[in-house]
Amino acid sequence: MIRKLLLFSAVASAFILPQASLAKSRCIECHEKVTPGIVKQFLSGKMGKAGVDCSACHGSEHMTSTDYKKAKFPTPDTCKKCHPVQVQQFRAGKHDLGWIAFNAMPMVTHQPRAIVGPGYKGCSGCHKIGRKPPEVMAHYRYGNAQCDACHTRHKFSVEEARSPRACSNCHMGFDHPQWEMYESSKHGIIWDIDGRKPNGRAPTCQFCHMPEGTHNVVTPWGFLALRIPTKENVLALIKVAPQLEKQLRSLAAKLPSGHYIDLDDDPQWTFDRAVILQGIGVLDENLQPTERLAVVLKARVVRGPEEFNKLRMAMKKRCYTCHSKPYIDSQFRAADEVVKAADHEFAKAILTVKKLYDDGILKKPKGWKYAPDILHFYDSPSELDQKLYLIFLEYRQRAFQGAFHISNDYMHWYGWAPLKETVVEIQQKAKELRELHQLEEKE
Template identity: 25%
Template sequence: MKKIKILTGCLMLLLSSVAISSVSAPPEKASETSKQCTACHQKNSNGIVQQWGDSKHHRAKVGCYECHAADEGDADAFLHGKKGNEKLISIIVSPRDCANCHAQEVKEAEESHHAKAARILGSLDNLLAEVVEGNSNFVTDGFPDGNSAAAVNGCWQCHGSQVKVLEDGSLDPATWPNTGIGRINPDGSEGSCTACHARHSFSVEQARAPETCGKCHMGPDHPHTEIYNESKHGIQYASQKGQLGMDKSKWIPGEDYYTAPTCSTCHMGATKNQNVTHNVGLRISWNNRPPVSIRPEVSDKKMGLPSQHINWETRRDNMQDVCSACHSSEYVENFYVQYDGLIELYNEKFAKPGLELMKAAKPLMKPVKFSNKIDFIWFELWHHEGRRARHGASMMGPDITHWHGTYEIARNFYTHLIPELEHLIEKGIASGKQEAAKNLQETLDRILNTDNHKWYLGKMSAKQQEIRKQATQDFKAQFEK
């Protein structure tokens, strides 16, 4: 751990060969070592000096050396500077370093899913990037047996890499540069503050901007930035963001701004009743990442997070407190009725039956994951379309909820998944796997004969037929005059 040494009385920083790292209180004046850093870097990388010059760190006299100083024995420490005046520094300023001044913020971040994002490295997603999409031909000193360029340039840049320090103290190029939110740092800490507070200005305004979150929260499986842009919140932000005062120190909805919320407002920001939090999971009442949506305390328990003891009702209250800055209680409560209805629809009609069908199909499939067509069909059903529908509903994005969500789920469930299951049954019978084929057929028949799916067999119930007939008649009576 990098050390902090401040002379009692005059608050002068020690500037000997002892590493100072982060400071625990703003210094009285800029250190001579940091002055030397800026004088040199102005010549060859002036941009970062100017960014730092615009930052609150600069105004607080916290300079280069206060953050980058290292101790003898630090894994990533190396000598840097003019000959005869070298100092031990490290390139990476980890959350553990930031915690010297920002202890509460770092503690909250470390207890969140963000800090655990690099655990994807052993997941199904990374199997795709490492094997199905990639190969092992990206060879570096840290990975002499090779790695996949698809994983390095894709997955790791959002989720975070495990930074490897080479024998000469340099950082392996497969793992650095990297600002992934769950980066595993050489000092053992998890996370990257610069994922949101980019070097070297560390702007709070930037961290509050939805575009910052959009670096990772976008695309076919979690299009949060696209959903936000489609929503009323995003439309208001785009048209009136100049009125938000996003650079203010105090930034409370309903007091300091009321035009539109950003991602930060809802998931992290202060309210009249809550402080800012860097644990982005404390206001979420559903975890929509897995095939079947679960309550957040369930997933937190699996990850060993302290928030496993905070139930979803409390988290929903936290979010509704944010909503109440601009919306009535009836508006907020009715939104959650709509949202819960979509989650229940997805879980019961597609997710749970899909899991059951895939389990029954497994004996008839080739054992290698993603060597079967149906592997991709099911993966995209829950990982892409299923997530889009659920996330769209959670953030009031109707087009993504429906046309990019539930419509595509239904189309692919009925025209891709079921035909492929039927193909597996036929193939199983022909290859002598009659028992497994029979079990899958019975499972499929049972599911298709439930109220959710029997329309597919031409067995829509009389009640459903009457509801559809009455809706058509009501529509014509009202609009066809």
């Protein structure tokens, strides 16, 4: 109702053609010849049918066949005039941060423009769902609309956005194959067999992640299944590692207090997580936060206990609509255990490589502040760092994401199995390098 009222507000109606006259705008008249496909698609959608004009999103400064450079392109602020609720929700969610997050990766600065720039062929093609800082946006004529990620132009359809396939061009592949995992889970299979209905017997991505159509997407564990260690987590570690007391007390003083529901606070897990944070250069040699922490917090890559618990409860409530509480609780515990097991293996691998750097067997590459530094991804000169990157972004991701999306094949054969295999390879290779190093020392 509120939305309907807003649509008839003075701002909005300025862009809507008077229904009574049904006059074709000059834009449509000419574009029926120039780009007939666009006009047809637009008029087949609800906005076209409601009489919204092309000028609502592109302005009216361009009116001839030659001055089309004057046409403007929309951002969510353009849509906000008529859809304030969705824009507000979207801005509060993680999609809006997609651009900032990808540009925060140190390796992005070393890639050619063709890979990360305005052609939208790789990282930028998926991450354009996020908002660009104004000074960056000025260099990108196209691709600032964000909302068209799920409601593609020019139909801007709700029906399209309700299908899991609308997410699948981005949520797929190497480090986040949610689409493939969903497709190979009973949920996705039932959705398919039962005629791909948005509110059928099995849940869609949207049912779980955009409840009641809320545009604010965010999950408890997040993309990387990292979370902020609590004060209590870190202090408990002192009992197990008293030699680190000074560093741990200093770290604990900077952390939030609290408790993560569902998760066990085994100090070994806290230790493994600290090693992983060192591996990505967020904690330094002395376990103190580095300058990277600010970026991690700005892009909201990790959550603290308060936010985690709230999101976890909300997600479980979605599951309770179709399953029993104890059943679901056991499912979440089981998936959390996968994160824990994967973290332990990953930490072992990081420590093995770190020891090689500490002992001078591997040399820190020029310009690197930390070593190993997994955030250099595929640009790392060492074979062992390359393997750490694969564990981090491919195997560990698949193991934990597969567990939550109930795809046993992804969890095990594409996740856990290559993870374990790679850890063994790293240990073996490290042993060889160490032996070789000792031989060279003797000579």
